[in-house]
Amino acid sequence: MTSERPDLTVPTATYRLQLQPGFPFAAAAAAVPYLASLGVSHLHLSPVLEAVPGSLHGYDVVDHARVREELGGEEGLRALARTAREHGLGLVVDIVPNHMAMSPLHNHALWEVLREGPKSSYARWFDIDWEAQGGQVLLPVLGGPLGEEIGQLRADGDVLRYYDHVFPLREGTGELPLPQLLDAQWYRPAWWRLARTELNYRRFFSISELIGVRVEDPEVFEATHATVLRLLHEGVIDGLRVDHPDGLADPDGYLRRLHEATGGRWTVVEKILADGERLPASWPVAGTTGYDALRHVDGLFTDPAGSEELLGQYRRFAAPQPDRGGDWAATVRRAAYKVLTHELATETDRLTRVASRVCSTSPDPALRDRAPWALRTALEELLVRLEVYRPYTSTDAASVVTEQAAAEARLAFVVPEEAEAVDVVRGLVLGRYGDGPEHVEFRARFAQTASALRAKSVEDTAFYRYVPLLSATEVGGEPGRPAVSPEDFHAYCARLQRDWPATGTVVSTHDTKRSADVRAALAVLTECPQRWADVLTRVTHGGASAPDAQLAWAAWQTVFGLGPADGERVRGALLKHVREAGLYTSWTEQQAAYEEAVAAFVAAGPCGAPGAHVAALRQALEPHIRANVLGTALVHLTMPGVPDVYQGTEAEYRALVDPDNRRAVRFPPEDPGDKGAVTAAALRLRARRPGAFGSTAGYEPLAAEGAAAAHCVAFARSGEVVTAVTRLSLGLARAGGWGDTGLSLPPGRWSDVLSPERRFAGHVRVAELFEGLPVALLERVDTAD
Template sequence: MPRTPQSTYRLQLHKDFTFDDAAAIANYLRELGVSHVYSSPYLQAAPGSTHGYDVVDHRRVNEELGGVAAHKRFCEKLGETRLGQVLDIVPNHMSLGRENHYWWDVLENGPSSRYASFFDIDWQPQEERLRDKVLVPVLADQYGRVLQAGGIEVKRSGNRFLVCASEQQFPTSPLSLTAILPRAAEYAKSDTLSFLAASYGRLPVPEYWDRRLILTRHRDKTVLNKMLGRLCAEEPAACEAIDRAVAELNANQDALDDFLSQQNYRLSYWKTADQQLGYRRFFDVNTLIGLRIEREHVFEETHELILGWLKEGVLDGIRIDHPDGLRDPLEYFRRLRAAAPEAWIVGEKILEPGEFLRQEWPIEGTSGYDFLNVALNILVKPEGVAELDRIYAEFTDRSTDFHAIAHDKKLAVTQEALGSDVNRLTSIFVNICETNRNQRDYTRAEIRRAIREVASCFTVYRTYVVPSRNEITSEDREVITAATECAKANRSDIDGGLFDFLRDVLTMQVTGKEESEFVLRFQQFTGPVMAKGVEDTAFYCYNRLTAMNEVGADPSRQGSTIEEFHAYNAKMQATHPLTMTTLSTHDTKRSEDVRARMAVLSEIPEVFAHAIYRWSENTTQHRASFLDKGTQYFYYQTLIAAWPITPDRMKAYMQKAMREAKEQTTWVANNKDYEDAVNNFIDGTFSDKAFLAEVETFVVGIKRAGWMNSLSQTLLKLTGPGVPDQYQGTELWDLSLVDPDNRRPVDYDLRRRLLKEVHVASLEQIMQRIDEGLPKLWTIHRGLTLRRRHPERFGETAAYTPIIATGRKAEHAVAFLRGDSVATIVPRWTMSLNNDWADTKIVIPEGRWHNHLTDEPLLGGTHLLSQLLAEFPVALLTKEEE
């Protein structure tokens, strides 16, 4: 079996959908036409994980999914059904907690831990009181108040001592046991306890880079722990004395405070994390700590199991989560490629409009967000989107300048959620300025503001400057220069020379050890700024047409031309013909079918405007006076696109959307009055039969056009350059919203039954059952089966050639050839097309052809679209072999 997939099917594994559950649908997936199962991360994750990105052990298979035995059964079943396997992996970060033995060791031993070098921790921050300590922001209140209230205590568990706080447990430093064991030795009159107390106190304290001494310390500590355990087992009086000393420690606040100050971590109020956290996180998630994957021993230990599976053929490919979080993505991919030369590798690289994957990266492509946005932009109508600009501004009285909103939200997130990252960068840059006499008078406050502004002006996730290789592209230089000029223009209150100096450091015009460190860390910082500021905030504040608010998108665009669509595909075929293409993922803000229906609004903006103004007026009795028009606009749009939907699903979604927007309420400061008002509004509208009847009527009027959009983008995905991915369950109409809504259980019994039925149904019957999703299932099944049987028609050598329609409705048709043997023809803007193609036609190359979706034969030459698309909304033509 070729290692490069012909298609993938994404499965979200968790304790309620295990390896055995996945194995049970293998036959169905094979019959559907899939070539490879594409699984969410399934190494050992934190307990109860619903997604697998919170890995705690890279050397074990997740026990909640069934462990090693179930994994073996799953892989054997895939082999039996001739399905390959692709796995999502997480190199950037790990989850914290006791289950992560690396992290537990770091908390116990600090910089002297065997695993201190595994994590991206700043052991020497500006705040002296945090030197050689890890901030652990878990307390519900200020540390002193929690301590005074008895919320922190020490407990013995066998031969170990634990600090217990906020329903969590933390290890104790071996050196700190001198506060317990000497007193216990006195009570027990035990020379052995005295010896152990002194021995713990004499353990060496090496730095993380002194591997030999670290291992010596670990050996000695292990011996002492065993001796203590044996003593407790053989001399109960010694244990009783220890427990007495621990009880006295807990009863004395000053003594307990002193004991806690001796630990390698500092317990703190959870709110301190934003400004004082000393380790790099995944975005702003305190429980996900950054890995130093660039260190060879870290790479080898965390990838051993994955690389073994690739070598053995258990896996054919891997998807790399968040490569932009890595210190040097190119070096990582080179190391990965060297270790797995035959593997199909794609990276979750988020590309902004006009940005393309670096060709020097030795991987097949991205995880498909770039295609997703290109496909949607070809379906929205530019004139209608422009009209929605006016409607949105008039109805909500909000700004329609998305880029200004995005900039402001990025700036806010650098001040709040990512404040600790800014502080770390600021400290490095202060040191740089101190060693350059022309810059040494810039203050810490100025530098901090300048860094925030430059990061907020970035138009892409990050650049890829590598000082150790003196590596910078013209693209990187242009991005950095544009961002610093933008920042300089925005902040006239800051000396422009500071921005020039930042530019020079980031472009390696000024070099040095500190400068290199700043460049690398700044590049790891701008991605989280984009993700948290734009995708998780601005995308919920700017709601003109929320179908366009998708990862890697510019929601302010007016759509794209057919020429731009063809140019993108031609470039993909030339540079990354085996990239992944997708329409829905576990992280998309809305499912493909929600976006497809919502795109129809760009064809009927005036109808949409009349509806929302009428609905706003007719629902006044359900609405609190302080419920703003922006919330209403967002709600009506979502209701249309996701209908039918239950009140509970809508409430959960609206709460998440509002908290992400951070305008009326937030995750950390809930505005209960506003959230209750929104819930009451939802309940009121769902109990209003007249209102629901109007919503139903509106949806009935556009849903067929939405289905046509869905079929069009589905066939574009199946036949365009790349490897198409199908997100679980979306082979039927799927009106899911953002997670966790899009991770609801999938009814595979229904899908099995419908797949059997489409085999025997006529096209007329399939179209009659359009409400059930049969046309989509049929299109996917036929498209995937064709790819699996004829991979040569879609691979690296299958050229991409636009087919240009002619006639009065030519702008409604998108068509192209793959090689000389496959033709794809799909409609767009079908609401305004109204099934009238008039004289529009296309030319198919000479030869005998076959419509793979209708089983009709046809000859090459000129064909009217009204005839080609008479029986089925989209056409997939294949040339018969000579």
């Protein structure tokens, strides 16, 4: 322990803590000695600014000027920072620039806008379309149509009350009769179902409780970032994680402004990269939060041939229609159409209005006489064909909104002349018709709508419909191509080390649908698809009747991945699963009979007696699950980038989608086991030899030789550290084991970090390397300090 301020410029490793009223700053401070001993350099804190009271996540910010009192306030944060410093740790904080909570009672800025309207000094904060809804902000808070709920609305002094909701009254309107009073406000309380088509403020995805913030306005940026920047410059915090930059009007400009304001502090962005997509090279950030790394690490432990066979088993078992879970691309496309016309209907309407306004007022004849319906159709057909989240001003929009997509979009029109609307819309996106304010607004809103569409249609819909391998349906994943070859993995790592050496990497987060250890278990099924099919045959004949076969397949995989667990956890995750899928029930149109059938099936089947068959298979495959768990952990902790360890995952951690993955954890874990030993060894080695992993470090793939070479993935870092892991261990066992397969180490003498008495040099037999564990972490000792 030292009182000197350590060098906290770039983390060597971070540890994510989920702050909430039940785990405030003081609880985090109590965990500091243990976390420092683990080997991380920084604590990574979920949002710390004032949020809706009782919030379990903090992303529903209500006041950017104050540190959250429920967590201990600013003094509590400063006390945590002091404790962290005393143990050599820094703080990285999650910030939320895109949105605030739609909670007027707690959100002072929003309260003033609702009270004073567009003339409020805070009106510029929020992305509100004052030209729609007669100049009133639609508030979708009523439980039914106004005629049914008006009796629950009442004026009380200078406020309007509706159950727990409180809204300000416009000055001088408090004495009006209720109908006239409602008409006189700058807002309109409305039936919650109207949010889908009538909402006139930008929101986070389709969540009406989160209103978009216009941080592209310099004054809004200053006001919403002043406290965080002050804490940075005063040394309380050291780095930033930026939540959802794709929702912003101008991510490029925002990140440049943030970089300048922070003085270039280490900052990573929650940017989801599609397969093959690259982070914009001009962004002044350290990299992403790491979902691209998750996809590559998971894919490394997935058998490509077996995953194809598993897909065939799934199609035979569940018989899904191609666009309702049978084919990945078709499922994504159908989901995108559904999201645009339902959840994001109001965003599509607004984008269409902007396009119509640009066209109708343009001096360019090529843009005139475009019917709104044609522009809307063109917009929808282009948006559903985007294969990434959005275009950026710093990148070539033509590579995102492609000519091929335009050609396919034109087929939606019968009359060729009307199909020209596609070329008009694409031209507007590409900036071919000018850079006036309305052209810029259109491009920004197109990009914002695209990002919301991608998230909702892929991660929140298609991932729950296309379920042959649940481990592949993860944030940033590519379920249509779940496996990653060692060659592709090494190429990815080499690119990271060259272009983004300080990027974040993750395998479990507060947003992952299944923790890394659950996914590691599921990946083993790609090595034994027939055994899985045989087990499903037995449990299907066991008397537990599922409401639909896709749900049954997903439910049985869920309990295989999770292992023994409380049935309520499984039931909660699967109810969320079917609502997100939206095939038979949904969040807004819940079908009680179907959901009751789901709950009954879960209790009688996966969590009942038939579940013993799945448990027996998992037990038989336990050595191979262990190999994947340990291999995933070690690769993540030693590959290029800055690894983020999610709370509790230093030991074996099995969790499903939130809120299951945000449960409180114990510090230290009760039984860290082999995974705890591997994690601590890797983190402490990173802390001891930061140069071996940093921005100037090297990355060298190491190729094994022999019949089982494909089952060993190894790489060296700066000639000082070697990582070697077992890949596809079930296939390895079937083939007879390692035999004489060998691995040539870089020059020098090497010590096993987990068992320092074990020494190696030159060419080693892989069987000897993996004698105790299916992974090995070696440190060069002839150059050690």
